[in-house]
Amino acid sequence: MHDSSRQPELALLAAAAADYADAAELARRLGLPLLATGVEPAECDAAAALLIVEGPARRLQLTGRGAPGPVRVDFGSAGMRHRRHSGARELLSKAVGHGKKTVLRVLDATAGLGTDAFVLADLGCEVALCEREPVIVELLRSGLAVAAGSGDPWLTAVVQRMRLFPGDAREMGQTLIPDVDTIYLDPMFPARRKSAAVKKEMALFQTLLERSIDPADADALLLWALQQGTPRVVVKRPAKAASLAGREPSHCIRGKSVRYDVYVNRKLESVCLAK
Ligand SMILES: C[S@@+](CC[C@H](N)C(=O)[O-])C[C@H]1O[C@@H](n2cnc3c(N)ncnc32)[C@H](O)[C@@H]1O
Incomplete structure (x- = not known):
């Protein structure tokens, strides 16, 4: 169960192996854990949400089955x-x-x-x-x-x-x-x-x-x-x-x-x- 008295858990995830170095750098800068590449957000119980790095793009994804789709900033949408x-x-x-x-x-x-x-x-x-x-x-x-x-x-x-x-x-x-x-x-x-x-x-x-x-x-x-x-x-x-x-x-x-x-x-x- 989510404990509202704690800071919500967030982790970094590289979308692909090529994104790992950028994700690692961001994880270090934000002081957040970095998950192994390949983790499925729907199956993940290591964090409440994932900041996913894919090339220059970043998206935030709540974890678990039935979680809504990712949130990203896409000004060209x-x-x-x-x-x-x-x-x-x-x-x-x-x-x-x-x-x-x-x-x-x-x-x-x-x-x-x-x-x-x-x-x-x-x-x-x-x-x-x-x-x-x-x-x-x-x-x-x-x-x-x-x-x-x-x-x-x-x-x-x-x-x-x-x-x-x-x-x-x-x-x-x-x-x-x-x-x-x-x-x-x-x-x-x-x-x-x-x-x-x-x-x-x-x-x-x-x-x-x-x-x-x-x-x-x-x-x-x-x-x-x-x-x-x-x-x-x-x-x-x-x-x-x-x-x-x-x-x-x-x-x-x-x-x-x-x-x-x-x-x-x-x-x-x-x-x-x-x-
Ligand atoms: C409702 S959202 C704003 C949505 C925004 N108008 C948009 O169009 O996407 C409120 C945001 O304000 C930020 N915020 C609240 N107080 C702030 C402050 N004192 N300084 C900077 N950011 C703040 C929160 O972190 C949150 O991301």
Whole structure:
């Protein structure tokens, strides 16, 4: 049985013999065990989840029979391309203030799997991605590297506007904040969401990211963001959830299942454009 008081068990696995050296190096860097190549995730009881190394790509796979499929960062996927035409993109665009400045600089302080950051970069924003969980950082790093080397002009141009800063946003923030127009927060959703893809990600996040599920953690992050003096702070919330830390936003952008709470500190137009 999974003991929630312990750190969840994670291990590295090379997808093939040719990946072993890279997997070993990553295992050493992350301080995680490396399993023998050839282990089947469905049969594995040595770890709750496996970070699988295959060429430049990394994927995270929960172990055991009936576990959902792997989670990876694939910015070139059909799902990501589909988002270019989705209403959700419009809501996010409006919330962060895209279009109010020539080039909007966004600090995505809870980068996760980089989906929202990619949407913002695709809109033309310069996006700094902060992520504090080392395994998620590796997924992001590989997703960015695979996209940058894809040869797809659209994809490579978009990821050029994304920079990854591993670590807690509250520490990274000190150097990044002076250049930032909007701080964007998407803390762990406490509510259940319905799509299969979201369920897969939630199963993974709930196994690996226990501290992000603590509502006090999200409250503290908003209070930190509001103290930074950036023109705008935006929080993604489930449509019916209370606002974080009991702080009422300046206004909300509402979608069907998601709401963006927008805290306006000052107008984006008033920010100096010459940098
Ligand atoms: C719900 S996920 C974000 C999903 C993301 N918006 C996306 O589109 O994929 C929240 C992520 O924020 C990260 N996180 C939470 N607090 C953080 C902090 N203070 N600094 C950096 N990362 C943080 C967690 O590790 C987790 O990966």
